[in-house]
Amino acid sequence: MSKIVILGAGISGHVAASHLRRKLAKEHQVVVVSPNSSYQWIPSNIWVGIGRMQPEQTKFPLKPLYKKKGIEFKQAKVTTFHPEGDAETEAPFVTIEYVAEKAGQTEKVTYDYLINATGPKLNFEATEGLKPGTNGVYSVCTYSHADHSWKALEQAIAKMKKGVKQKIVIGTGHAKATCQGAAFEYILNVEQELRRHKVRDMAEITWLSNEYQLGDFGMDGMLLSYGSNILKSAEMVEMIFEDRGIKWILGAGVTKIEAGLAHYENLDGEYKTEPFDFAMLIPSFSGHGFKAYDKKGVDITDKLFKGFMLVDADYTPKPYEEWKVQDWPETYQNPHYENIFAPGIAFAPPHGISKPRKSKNGTDITPAPPRTGMPSGITAKLVADNLIDKIKGKHKTLHHKGSMGNMGAACIASAGFGITKGSGVSITTYPIVPDFEKYPDSHGRKLGQTFGDIGLAGHWLKLALHYAFLYKAKMKPFWWLIPE
Amino acid sequence: MTRRISKTKQFIMMNPIIQFFKFIYLSLKVLVIVAGGHGGTR
Ligand SMILES: Cc1cc2nc3c(=O)[nH]c(=O)nc-3n(C[C@H](O)[C@H](O)[C@H](O)COP(=O)(O)OP(=O)(O)OC[C@H]3O[C@@H](n4cnc5c(N)ncnc54)[C@H](O)[C@@H]3O)c2cc1C
Numbered sequence: 001m002s003k004i005v006i007l008g009a010g011i012s013g014h015v016a017a018s019h020l021r022r023k024l025a026k027e028h029q030v031v032v033v034s035p036n037s038s039y040q041w042i043p044s045n046i047w048v049g050i051g052r053m054q055p056e057q058t059k060f061p062l063k064p065l066y067k068k069k070g071i072e073f074k075q076a077k078v079t080t081f082h083p084e085g086d087a088e089t090e091a092p093f094v095t096i097e098y099v100a101e102k103a104g105q106t107e108k109v110t111y112d113y114l115i116n117a118t119g120p121k122l123n124f125e126a127t128e129g130l131k132p133g134t135n136g137v138y139s140v141c142t143y144s145h146a147d148h149s150w151k152a153l154e155q156a157i158a159k160m161k162k163g164v165k166q167k168i169v170i171g172t173g174h175a176k177a178t179c180q181g182a183a184f185e186y187i188l189n190v191e192q193e194l195r196r197h198k199v200r201d202m203a204e205i206t207w208l209s210n211e212y213q214l215g216d217f218g219m220d221g222m223l224l225s226y227g228s229n230i231l232k233s234a235e236m237v238e239m240i241f242e243d244r245g246i247k248w249i250l251g252a253g254v255t256k257i258e259a260g261l262a263h264y265e266n267l268d269g270e271y272k273t274e275p276f277d278f279a280m281l282i283p284s285f286s287g288h289g290f291k292a293y294d295k296k297g298v299d300i301t302d303k304l305f306k307g308f309m310l311v312d313a314d315y316t317p318k319p320y321e322e323w324k325v326q327d328w329p330e331t332y333q334n335p336h337y338e339n340i341f342a343p344g345i346a347f348a349p350p351h352g353i354s355k356p357r358k359s360k361n362g363t364d365i366t367p368a369p370p371r372t373g374m375p376s377g378i379t380a381k382l383v384a385d386n387l388i389d390k391i392k393g394k395h396k397t398l399h400h401k402g403s404m405g406n407m408g409a410a411c412i413a414s415a416g417f418g419i420t421k422g423s424g425v426s427i428t429t430y431p432i433v434p435d436f437e438k439y440p441d442s443h444g445r446k447l448g449q450t451f452g453d454i455g456l457a458g459h460w461l462k463l464a465l466h467y468a469f470l471y472k473a474k475m476k477p478f479w480w481l482i483p484e
Numbered sequence: 485m486t487r488r489i490s491k492t493k494q495f496i497m498m499n500p501i502i503q504f505f506k507f508i509y510l511s512l513k514v515l516v517i518v519a520g521g522h523g524g525t526r
Pocket residue numbers: 007008009010011012013033034035036042043044045046076077078079117118119120140141142179182288343344345346371372373374376410411412413
């Protein structure tokens with residue numbers, strides 16, 4: 001009998017738990033530890049943030065589902081890692097602290113295999129004044145943040161209807177923030193909602209981002225097939241922003257937010273401010289600050305974490321020109337403890353994807369590498385498949401591999417909600433991490449499989465994905481036929 | 485606002501019939517990316 005403990009019930013944790021449970025006999029224990037009572041389809045937060053979806057439509061409670069499927073659920077958060085056990089406990093374990101009903105209680109949870117799928121810490125504290133709901137700044141990173149954001153936007157719309165002009169700023173709230181895609185979706189959705197409410201002329205909308213160029217998305221930009229043309233993602237986003245009257249400020253590392261004022265440093269080393277009435281700025285993502293201890297209680301955090309969790313990546317520091325796809329992990333296994341894995345956002349990337357840039361004052365202003373839903377799901381499934389094969393004795397080695405340098409991703413960015421009036425920017429990339437050796441003439445990616453498209457169909461696709469992935473997450477009949 | 489997307493292009497982008505076929509095309513295209521699989525690089 002094996003016991004697999006999964007930390008986190010987001011996209012990657014839930015994908016891993018559901019595949020493990022489906023393919024392993026009941027004698028093996030699958031345990032999920034997560035502080036949230038619900039599973040949430042985060043990509044649809046964008047629509048919660050414009051009031052076109054209720055938070056309830058994007059989530060469902062985990063406890064009844066896990067009970068039905070035979071997955072043990074502990075509503076708790078992990079606090080420390082003990083991969084060698086301790087003086088009293090022979091087996092490796094994690095310490096957890098319950099939330100909700102058993103709030104405050106702690107427990108040692110032992111495991112044979114550990115999957116750390118705790119995603120990112122939303123590091124609002126890294127930027128002074130960025131806390132959602134303060135200083136006129138909001139977030140869409142969780143459904144409650146998004147709902148809060150909508151309430152504030154609704155008030156701004158009401159003011160515009162009364163003839164008061166509003167300044168809206170959307171983008172990134174830190175020099176090293178990632179997830180530009182989510183902010184990009186939000187700015188386009190907000191813009192369309194203002195048109196729907198017939199107040200578009202009352203608002204000035206500005207994109208404020210740490211990207212060097214539009215369309216960088218933390219992925220160094222892309223060269224895309226667009227119809228019969230080949231276009232840079234920068235050109236595509238510029239076309240969309242100009243067409244919708246959205247201004248932009250680039251290379252901006254936001255340092256501080258005061259009531260209605262964003263302070264930032266740009267790549268020219270200038271310190272500037274941007275006023276706003278309503279802002280949505282994505283925070284930087286960081287590791288959770290977990291600690292790890294060996295059998296004797298000695299701190300071994302650096303064996304497990306480098307901010308996020310260490311996996312089979314090449315972490316040797318090297319300049320951008322020497323970055324290779326081979327640096328990226330393939331099995332998401334910790335190099336020191338072979339029974340610990342970290343798929344999704346929880347693993348420490350070897351380096352960025354976008355070219356690093358510093359301001360004239362030496363401040364790093366570069367987007368961190370994103371790990372979107374699709375790679376999060378794929379990496380979780382391959383970790384689960386490797387464990388399943390290992391437990392069933394089919395393979396001793398980890399033969400399921402999936403490097404982001406040999407994996408495609410589809411990003412369907414909503415550009416406005418509505419069955420007939422909606423729009424979406426559909427972008428696919430292959431590979432996610434550019435492979436400049438394989439594709440030297442197309443900025444490291446395969447044209448044809450890296451393409452962009454804009455239109456109503458994109459909205460339908462995003463909506464179809466919302467329903468399909470919630471169906472899959474609820475583990476309804478034949479859920480496993482829907483790919484990650 | 486600067487018109488960067490022509491009226492014809494806008495019509496194509498928002499026409500439900502054309503976009504229905506685009507939806508099928510995009511769904512297949514995404515499936516091809518997924519079916520293309522993934523692997524190691526070393
Ligand atoms: C607004 C927004 C829109 C997005 N839109 C898209 C999109 O359109 N397409 C796309 O592909 N991707 C999108 N993404 C990215 C996508 O949501 C992430 O890639 C994905 O959620 C990452 O999955 P994960 O499981 O690694 O992390 P998460 O989904 O963050 O899950 C982490 C889990 O760990 C739990 N956890 C945290 N701390 C602890 C702890 N101490 N102990 C135990 N558990 C813990 C959390 O409660 C959570 O359940 C979007 C992201 C945002 C914020």
